[in-house]
């Protein structure tokens with residue numbers, strides 16, 4: 444399964460084309476809309492989210508809510524496009540009026556300067572429009588569709604905020620991970636609600652204070668996936684390791700600078716005897732691990748434990764507090780002048796991370812098994828799990 448997205452932040456609309464979804468999958472657009480809404484929420488977002496109400500339109504590959512096996516097209520309208528006149532029109536010709544707002548002042552921490560140099564753009568709007576995290580709308584739409592597929596084979600995926608601006612959102616250890624729907628109830632990724640209401644209140648206060656100072660915040664998000672078959676991915680080649688593919692998927696999210704599995708960087712702080720997950724056997728459960736320090740991966744393969752992936756998001760680069768930069772035309776220094784921006788988008792990013800994990804896990808399952816039609820995929824997975832139970 445592969446997908447691509449298209450669209451500019453303030454262009455008319457965003458599009459995703461997905462190829463390789465099995466025929467016969469029920470696709471509920473309202474479930475996609477619910478995830479799009481989660482991505483739009485979260486304390487600390489800027490005014491753009493008051494303008495947009497992201498709703499998916501499915502325009503190809505689906506009939507009567509069932510996938511047909513061909514490419515699926517998803518579209519979301521940018522309501523803000525209406526405020527941009529011809530400036531973001533794909534068809535209007537260039538005039539003094541629609542080029543007057545040329546962007547020549549690159550923002551530190553953004554793609555603006557390097558993108559201009561690389562693509563020979565003198566108007567940096569041509570860079571920022573596509574490098575904007577507005578694009579993650581379509582990743583969430585694709586991920587939401589993938590979650591509908593994963594649910595049909597017993598896999599659940601959930602992303603949430605683990606830390607924001609240095610304050611832990613889940614100070615307690617994750618409870619025994621069973622049904623992720625239960626986890627959704629207590630950890631609402633769309634806001635900074637956490638296991639611990641005190642922590643959530645502290646985070647909201649910190650976001651308010653940071654906004655007042657014209658500054659921004661980053662954080663850590665966590666994604667948990669349960670119900671995965673043993674043996675997705677492979678140790679036999681670098682390009683087949685599934686943990687490596689997940690790392691790439693997470694770091695591909697705008698502003699993400701690091702990724703870890705299970706105890707991640709914390710593993711370096713203990714001797715091996717405290718970090719390995721010992722192996723046990725039970726007649727009913729088969730092989731199982733007594734702990735999950737390694738986040739569900741051994742040798743680049745799923746080992747049957749929940750997959751636990753974390754990603755770190757840098758603070759939002761556009762600050763109301765000015766940062767120094769240099770105008771690409773005049774080569775004169777300036778201090779940035781901001782119109783609007785998020786103070787933090789870590790809650791939204793946790794929904795994006797969930798989508799990226801769902802997409803990558805769906806790809807791994809569809810690569811491994813015959814995926815032309817959903818019932819055959821389900822039958823193959825069942826046979827595979829039954830075979831492994833005899834090992």
Ligand SMILES: Cc1cc2nc3c(=O)[nH]c(=O)nc-3n(C[C@H](O)[C@H](O)[C@H](O)COP(=O)(O)O)c2cc1C
Nearest residue numbers: 552553554574576697698760761784785788791792
């Ligand atoms: C959901 C989400 C919302 C974001 N909102 C903003 C924003 O309002 N302002 C901003 O400057 N950056 C925002 N970013 C971050 C930038 O898109 C990102 O830092 C920039 O494209 C440069 O890419 P890089 O940080 O991956 O190098 C957001 C990122 C995400 C994931």
Ligand SMILES: C=C(O[C@@H]1CC(C(=O)O)=C[C@@H](OP(=O)(O)O)[C@H]1O)C(=O)O
Nearest residue numbers: 489491492574575576577580697783784
């Ligand atoms: C539009 C979204 O996020 C945007 C991501 C973003 C950036 O630079 O990445 C900058 C802001 O855009 P604008 O300049 O239009 O306010 C955010 O609002 C979204 O998440 O849907």
